[in-house]
Amino acid sequence: MSLMRRRLVTGALGGGAILGLSGCDRLSQSAGFMRGLDSVEALNLWLQRQLMPRPALAREYRPEQISHDFRANGSTDPDDPAYRQLAANGFAAWRLQVDGLVERTLALSLEDLRAMPSRTQITRHDCVEGWSCIGQWQGPTLVAVLNIAQLRPSARYIVFHCADTLEQTLDGTGRYYESIDLDDAVHPQTILAHAMNGAPLSVPHGAPLRVRIERQLGYKMAKYIMRIEVVDGNGLARIGRGRGGFWEDRGYEWYAGI
Ligand SMILES: Nc1nc2c(c(=O)[nH]1)N[C@H]1C(S)=C(S)[C@@H](COP(=O)(O)O)O[C@H]1N2
Ligand SMILES: [Mo]
Numbered sequence: 468m469s470l471m472r473r474r475l476v477t478g479a480l481g482g483g484a485i486l487g488l489s490g491c492d493r494l495s496q497s498a499g500f501m502r503g504l505d506s507v508e509a510l511n512l513w514l515q516r517q518l519m520p521r522p523a524l525a526r527e528y529r530p531e532q533i534s535h536d537f538r539a540n541g542s543t544d545p546d547d548p549a550y551r552q553l554a555a556n557g558f559a560a561w562r563l564q565v566d567g568l569v570e571r572t573l574a575l576s577l578e579d580l581r582a583m584p585s586r587t588q589i590t591r592h593d594c595v596e597g598w599s600c601i602g603q604w605q606g607p608t609l610v611a612v613l614n615i616a617q618l619r620p621s622a623r624y625i626v627f628h629c630a631d632t633l634e635q636t637l638d639g640t641g642r643y644y645e646s647i648d649l650d651d652a653v654h655p656q657t658i659l660a661h662a663m664n665g666a667p668l669s670v671p672h673g674a675p676l677r678v679r680i681e682r683q684l685g686y687k688m689a690k691y692i693m694r695i696e697v698v699d700g701n702g703l704a705r706i707g708r709g710r711g712g713f714w715e716d717r718g719y720e721w722y723a724g725i
Contacts, residue, residue, distance in 0.1 A: 508720055515724050525656055525681035525725075528589040533664060534600040537592075539671035542643065545631035545691055553630075558675040563659075567626075567697035569616035577661060577675050583607035586658050593725055594685040595714075604679050605662040610653045612695070618649075624703055624711070625652045626696040627678055627689035633713060645689040646703055646711040646721075647680055656681040659692070684723035686714045 545551070553561045558577050565573035587605040609625070626646045634641035651657055658679050661668055668674045673690025680687045696706075703709065708716035715721045 508722075511720065512722050515722070525590055528591065528601050530589065530603070532601050533589060533603055537600040537602045537664070537672070538594075538598060540594055540596075540685065542629075542631035542633055542690065543671040545670075547630055547632055550630035550691065554670060554674065561675055561693075563612075563676060563692065564694040565612060565616045565697075566694070567702075568619040568622040568699060569613075569697050570619065571616050573612070573616050575612070580607055580612075580659065580661055580676065583611060586655070588656055588658070588679070588681070590656070590679065590681045592685050592688070595719065595723070603664050604658060604660040605665075606658045606660040606676070606679075608655060609657045609659055609678065610655075612659060613652065613697070616697070618697060621699040622649070622697045623700045624648055624698050626698055626703070626706060626711075627692050628694040628696060629689050630691035630693050640707050640716065641713075642707075643689065643691070643713045644707055645678075645687055645713070646698075646706075647683075647687065651680050651682070654680075654682070682725060684725060686712070686719060687723050 562574040562576055563580065565575070585605050585607050587603060589601060589603045591599050591601045593599045613625070624646050625648075627644060629643040629645075631643050632641050633643050647657070656679065659676055660673075660679050661676055663669070663672055668677060673692075676692045677690040678688055678692060696702075698706070703711040707713065710716045711721045712719070
């Protein structure tokens, strides 16, 4: 079966992680193939919504089901100097910037975020590489933070800008970033997690803050978040290489439904 067919079928069955899409570090596509992917991706998204509408809530698990050893993946110890300096001081000087199409730009400290009402959820993390781990996550909902900033009417996507550079490139497009639509942004399980398994989020898992988007694959769940940018319907084209995320820029699907 061709890769494109396989993407369609796995997407339609909703089993992308289980049926084995290529690993994060293995997939690289030519520009020509990427253009071909757009229509397939649109069809895949359509099929997924027709046959497998996004479930209202992702499954939540019991405390005894939490994985003893939650694997860390991708960047696990960013060496970017600004990040290292923040980490060395316990992220006291770190601020979450919230800007773009908002009425009020924000600069929230870790204390600000910890003081907000939070949600705690035990969920399964599915990596596109084919492994899964169950963990407990705690933090304010993304929508609560967005409501403080107040979205402008033209807002369509939420972009997470991260501290880590996963690939060294001359133009800076090797920095990790991700994006989601407003449907996922306002979802009750979409949280900005500052704690994992009852402890402050560790550096391997994205300290000081990472997002949880429980109906999508692991690569959507940006770690080391520095800035949340709200953009309009054309906004993703202006960021990175224009496809809405570090891995999307390298061939992965933007909507990574499980
Ligand atoms: N900033 C950043 N976020 C990231 C990544 C990364 O390399 N950098 N890797 C992604 C991938 S592919 C996965 S599977 C998860 C891994 O999260 P974990 O390290 O907590 O297991 O983070 C995602 N978010
Ligand atoms: Mo992943």
